[in-house]
Amino acid sequence: MNNNWFRRLLLSYLPVFFIVTTILFIIFFQIFNEQNRKEALKANEFLASQVTQYLDNSLRSIDFKVLREILTNSNLKNYYAVTGSDDVYAGIQAIQVIDELKIEYPLIDSIYMVRYKDDKVFSNGKPVPIEEFPDAAFIEDSRAAETQKWVGGRSFKAFPTEEGKQVITLIRGVGNGKGLIVVNVDLQTLQKSIMQMYDPEFTFVNIFNRSGGNLWDGGMAEEPAAKASSGEVFSEFTSSYSGWKVQTGLNNGKVVKFALKFYNIWFVFAVAVVLIGVAWVIYVTRRNYKPIQQIVTLIETVASQKQPGITYAKENEFRFIQTTLEQMIDQTKQYQEEYEENLILKKKYFFQELLEGTKEFTGDELAAEMNKFNLPRLDDRWTVMVVEIDRYSRFIEEYHVQDQSLLKFVLSSILQESARKENTEVWAEWISDHRLYAILWLPETPQPEESERRLLSGYLEQVEQYLNFTVTIGIGRVAVDLRGLRASFKEAIRALDYKAVLGLNRIIPCGDVPSSTNDVYEFLRTISLLVQAMRLSDDDWEKHFDKLFEQIHASVLSRQEILNTIQLLFQHVNREFAELPREYHELWAEVMGHLLRNLEDWETAEDLRELCRDGFRKLAEQLQTLRCTKKHRTHILEIRKYIEENYNNPDLSLNYLSDLFDINPKYLSKLFKDEIGEKFVDLLISQRIEKAKQLMQETDKAIQEISEEVGYTNYNSFNRAFKNVVGVAPSDYRKAI
Structure with missing residues (x-):
């Protein structure tokens, strides 16, 4: 690797050094000649332009910012x-x-704001009447006279008791006479900011406002450099x-005159300083380069071990x-x-292991x-809670994936x-x-259950208040x-099943x-009546349908038990419609397919009720339409009514x-099979047995007497x-009831 940086450091120091020494020669050898005066003029012009530019930029940026805030x-805007x-x-x-x-x-x-609507000044965090504000006279003058952008060199105090401070002021009107903003x-x-641009020992800077007053008068009177020169x-x-005027010039030249008396001494001294400076730059550069060289060597060594054959000579x-x-x-x-x-x-995996029991932990392992x-x-004591987002399918439809993650957070x-707020801890995943x-860690209080209730109630209220959806919470014991914790986890999940x-x-x-209180027999009876009414297009099917869901509510079934009941209903409908003509079976297959596709997208029994009601209502309408097209619909209804009576x-x-009814027996048998879905004998036996069951439940008649009453002589x-x-x-049936 070439020592490019060593040479670059060396060449970077030397030009700076020669520039500085050249400036020193110009200052000490030419200070009182005409050339130096021209240079001084240029320097002062530059200083004056820089001061003017700094002053303009500072005031303009403040003015622009205030104006932009106003607009x-x-x-x-709300304040005014x-x-x-x-x-x-x-x-x-x-x-x-x-x-x-x-x-x-x-x-x-x-900064204070003046609002003309109620003649109030907002300053130091509170509004006060204009007449009570120390700067009231200035506000009235600004209100009466033509507004100026900047007013220079005045005394201001925010409180009557404090001493006045020298400031320059920006006045900006708000909203066509609504008020003022005074900065x-x-x-x-x-x-102080401007004084950092020059040396007050040799140079002065004066700034005059539009009226000709010097801004520095009274501004910093205790410092010599602050006085107008x-x-x-x-x-x-x-x-x-x-519109302010900036003047710059020299205070005095005593030090410069003294320096020129020793021209030869300064010249020899300057040459010596240059030589010493060159030697020093070389020494410092070499010394500063050694750590860099060591770092580069170390990196090259490590890199060459990992990737042999790689060189860095030109880098x-x-x-x-x-x-x-x-x-x-x-x-x-x-x-x-x-x-x-x-x-x-x-x-998260440890959380699952802890609750689901997939791994056993000793006391030390758990603590670690x-x-x-x-x-x-x-x-001490803790419990498991499960928070479930209600209407989750609607939640994922309304919110983007990123918004879903944010809302879950x-x-x-x-x-x-x-x-x-309840001085406890919770670990949620x-x-x-x-x-x-x-x-949830239960707090060590006399009534931890009360703290738990307040925590969860407050949580539900905040979710309902700040979010556009709700949640349901299941709580374990x-x-x-650790064994109790895992049992509490299962209980919390089970509690949510009853949502x-x-x-x-x-x-x-x-x-x-x-x-x-799941009475399977009552469910089967209601389902049987519902299916029979549906198959025969009897309008009473809705009454049996409502009764089925009333039984579900009264029995307080879990979600899975409700699903099992609905599946049982579907099985009965399948069995009944399988015996009907193909077009009837196809109608039910279409409705059942729609119901099965949406069977998981419900959260309450009412949701499921409406879902199934819509499907069965559609099926009933289609069955009614289909059967009305049948040729002998009237005959079958009359025959069925005659059998029931x-x-x-x-x-x-x-x-x-x-x-x-003057119908061929074989043709009549076929009509029973096509329209009612069962044979005549089966329908007759069903009617007689249902009446017999009713008589056994409602009367004390002998079974022999009941059999004769429903049409059985044997x-x-x-x-x-x-x-x-x-x-x-x-x-046996009578004993069971």
Whole structure:
């Protein structure tokens, strides 16, 4: 590798050194000649232009910023447009605008706002009447006279008791006579900033306002450099922006005259300084280059070991170091991101292991893992809660993926904040897309359950207040060990399964879940009546449908039990419609396909009720339309009605009906099969057995008497038919009820 940087350092120092020494020669050898005077004039002109430019830029930037705030800042507009004279919120917003201006522009000493609507001045965080404000006379003059942008050299005090301060003032009107914004620039701070451009020992700078007054008079009277100088003026500039005049010149030349008396001594001294400076630059460059050389050598050694055969002879040293450092920084950043990501995943995986019981932990192992993730130890009492987003399908439709992640983070953050308010801790993780699982440490208070209730109630209120969706929370029992914690986890999930019947946007403790009263026989009976009514296009099907869901609510079924009930309903409909003609079966297949596709997109039993009601209503309408097109619809309805009214006639048979309605027996049998979906004998037996069951439930009549009453002259035939339909003998059925 070439020592390019060594030579570059050397060539960088020497020109600077020669420039500085040349300037020293010019200052000490030519100070009182005419050439030096011209140079001094140029220097003063440059200084005067720089001071003028700095002054214009400083004042113009403040003016521009204030004007832009007046035109664009809604908070400022609200303050001047507020109807109430003591609008605290508008005042707070105005304070923010004032503070931002002061922070952005350190030259600003103070800002106050005048509002003509109520003749108030807003200063130092509160409004006061104009007549009580110390600067009231200045405000009245500004209001009466033609407004000027900048007013220079005046005394200002914000409180009557404090001593006046010299300032220059910017006046800006707001909204066609609504008020003023007055910005005071500290004259002392401005002068100190300008004094950094020159040496007051040799040079003076005076600034005069439009009226001819010197800004420095009275500004910093205690410092000699602050007084208006009467030395020779070398340069003068007038600001095109403020109209102020800047004068510069020399105070005196005593030191320069003294220096010229020793011309030869200064010359020899300057040459010696140049030689010493050259030697010093070479020495310092070589010394400063050694650490760089060592670093480069070390990097080359390591790099050559990793990648043999690579040379760096033509590469700049600093470029080589920069490239290496950038690679190291990129690798470090990548490793850090991977580590943090892995840590988050490990923490979530540990959370699942802890709750699901996929791994057993000893006491020491559990404590070590909790310390690893900076979690509080499981020492006292805790419980598991599961927060589920209500209407999650609507949630993912309304929000973008990034917004979903942000809202889930907000849900977790609100839970953390609610726990901190109750002086406890919570560990929450999004294990699934729509559920937030959390371990809640119960506080050491006399009534920890009350703290838990307040925490969760407050959490629900905040979610409902600040977000456009709601959540439902399932709570497990309080645990005191790891086994209890895992049991609490299962109980919290189970509690959420009852959201379907208990409702959304609520807390469901596992202890408050009532016991299910699932009467399978009643469900089967209602389903059978519903399917029969649906198959026959009986309008009573909706009554049976509503009764089925009333039974679901009354039984307090879980989500899975509700799904099992609906699946049972579908199975019965499938079995019944399988016996009907193909077009009937196709109608049901279409409706069932739609229902099955949407069977998971419900959260409450009411949602499921409406979903199924729409499907069954559509099916009923289509069945009605189809059957109305059948040729012998009227005959079948009359025959069915006759059977329902005369089922107890022992002579009732297919031949009997064919003679009665003048229809061929074979054709009548086919009509029964096509339109009703079952054989005549099956329909007759079903009617008789249903009536027999009703009589056994509602009366104390003997079974023999009931069999004759429903149309069976032979008790054995009745017993056999009843057992085939119901599944038990009539005597056993009566004992069961």
